[in-house]
Amino acid sequence: MRMHIRSGRVPEPRSGNASQNLSAQISTARPSTEEPKMSIDPEPASSVPTVARRSLLRGAAAVGLVVVPGTSLLSACATSGGDSETDGGGGTKSDKNPFGVKEDAALDVVIFPGGYTDKYATDVHEPLYKKAFPKAAIKHEAVTEISTVVQPRLASGTNVPDMINNSGSKLLDFGAMVADKQLADLTDLWDAPSVDDPGKKVRDTVVPGTVERGSFNRKPYVLYYVSTVFGLWYSGKLFSGRGWTQPADWDAFLKQLDDIKKAGITPYGYAGANAAYYQYTVILTHAxxxxxxxxxxxxxxxxxxxxxxxxxxxxxxxxxxxxAKYLDKAYEGLKHTDVQLQQNQYKLAYYPSGDWLENEQKKDAPADFTYQLLPIPVKGKLSTKAVRATAAEGYLVPAKAKNKAGGLEYLRQMLSRAGAKGFGELVGSNTVVVGGAEGVTFPPGVTSSTNALKAAGKEVVDFFFDGDYKDIEQECRTATNALMFGRETPDQFCERMQKKADAVKNDKSITKFTR
Known part of the structure; x- marks a missing residue:
């Protein structure tokens, strides 16, 4: 499973898939970590910083999400970079080495081995870095509980990694890290010459909104690399065999859940132990x-x-x-892998998740399972085709990294065509790199989410509180379980969440963000 959080997806479960033609609505959601909130010195209310960001360009979605290979979505700007310098990372700066990486400087990379595993790093991105700097030794660390393992290293200022994939249920709190100045400003990355075309800046080679998605107070600190679509997942084989088709509206959905229940299959389920994020995503998308x-x-x-x-x-x-009617109450104590396995065994019909699900379950799902995505079947101001889509999987360079230049260069290699294509081929997911999935054939589930995203057009939604305010995100998980498993009413759910949001709003020690 995977979590995206804009200042931090998803729970421990996670992974990410995306469509070959990316949505311009680059957003991100990641579940907050369970680590204690980092302290931030209180400021007067008038000085609490806010950031107007995420004016995400939805134009690409509006025109069918098609990106012409070899073209840029933003105007290309030639970079200077021709003059060599010797500062930065200790090496000589050039178009091929814009950050001045010292050729034999060691690089420490930390990857969260969730639904994507860490093979994309060991088999694709690290070899690309090694090709550029053959003398560099790369230390690769696969870390499941990022905050537990990495936070002490960041706090001590010693043994600090050079690049971190911050994801999973134990991810670091991005908002707090920005406030505590623990993240390197990525402006130099976005303004650097791209690996594939030195005449273009890196920022000109990604889907519009990517830089803004990882920006706080108008400064970019996080690279969100994977495009993800959310919805309700089911087995195409199971449904076709039973004669069940995608419901056209909410009433039809409820009737179908009744039919599924009569067939002896659990109609709907999610894992309460670590994947309540998946369910509150559904509730908020519905809203x-x-x-x-x-x-x-x-x-x-x-x-x-x-x-x-x-x-x-x-x-x-x-x-x-x-x-109340269709959820197995035993699921509250299960983890995402347990519930997802039940779906692969045809014991569960609908499961909420992002389109990383297919890749995450490829070892357990039958070859003909055929994952398919159903957008939340409800309409109001938006149609039933509307979906939540986001840019997920956060990557960062610590401010105190010993080889900060190397960390930036690693991200630049990830954002190359080879880095994006290799990622897509290995894990069946798309990235924010324009044209990066050219020639990649995606499996049925990602193809389904690609089609759903295209059909949604401009009706692509997202939220960001889950990454901006860890306390609210954690409360929402708990409140969602209480709602879904019958311990609290809808009114109590809303009241509980409003109380927590008000507490955060009135806490002057917490940096505020606006969209």
Whole structure:
């Protein structure tokens, strides 16, 4: 499973898949980590920084998500880079070495081995770096609990990794790290010459919105690398064999859940132990389809009463009914891998997740399982075709990295055509690199999510509170389980979430972000 969090997806489960033709709505959601919040010195209310960011360009989605190979979505700007310098990482700067990496400087890479595993790093990205710097020794670390293992190293300022893939249920708190100045500014990366064409800046080779997605206070600190689409997943083989088709609306969905239940199959399920993020994504996407993107924008901006909006209450009510009638209560104690395996054994019909699911389950799912995605079957201000799509999988360079130049260069190699294509071929997921998936054949599930994203057009939604405010994200997981497993009413869910959001809003020690 995978989590994206804009300041931090997803729970321990995770992985990410995307479409060959990327959506311009680059957003990111990652579950917050369970580590203690880093302290931030209180500031007067008037000085609490806010950031107007994420004006995500949806044009690519509007025109069918097709990117012409070899073209840039932004105007290309030639970079200077021709003059050599000797500062930076200790090496000589040039178009091929824009950060001045010292050719024999060791590089320490930390990767979260979730649904994507860490083979894309060992088999694709690290070899690309090694090709550019043959004398460099690369230390590769696969770390499941990122915050538990890495945070002490960052805090001590010694043995600091040079590049970190921050993901999973134990990811680092991006917002707190930005406030504590623990992240390197990635402006130099985005302004550097691209690996494939020195006449283009790296920022000109990625889908619009990518840089903004990882920016805080208008400064870029995080590279979100993978494009991801969310929805309800089912087996094409199971459904076709039973004569079940995609429901056209909510009433048809509920009727189908009844039919599935009568067939002796659990109609709907998610893992309460570590994947409540998947379910609150469904609830909030449902709310946005009823009330429009403003519903989520209000939540992200900590607007008064945002969690008590009618659309949120209606969505919570609808899914509480699903939980009461169609959800196996035993799932609350299970982890994502347990529930996903039950679906692969045809014991569970619908499962909420991102399109990394197919890759994550490729060892357990039958070869003819045929993953398919169903957008939340409800309409209001948005149509039933609307989906949540985001850029996920956060990568960062620590401010105190010993080989910071090498960390930046590693990200630049990831953003090359070879880096993107190799990633896609290995894990069946797409990246934010324009044309990076050219020639890659994706499996049925990713093909399905690609088609869903294309059909959504401009109706692509996302939220960011989960990455910006760890406390709210954690509360939402707990509240979602209480709602779905029948311990709290929809009104109590909304009240509980509003109380937590208000507490964060009124805490002057927490940096605020706006969209």
């Amino acid at each position: 946005a389809k009823l009330g429009g993107q403003e519903v989520l924008k209000n939540i992200d901006n900590l607007e008064d009463g945002a969690w008590k909006q009618d659309a949120v209450k209606q969505a919570a009510t609808a899914w509480a009914e699903v939980g």
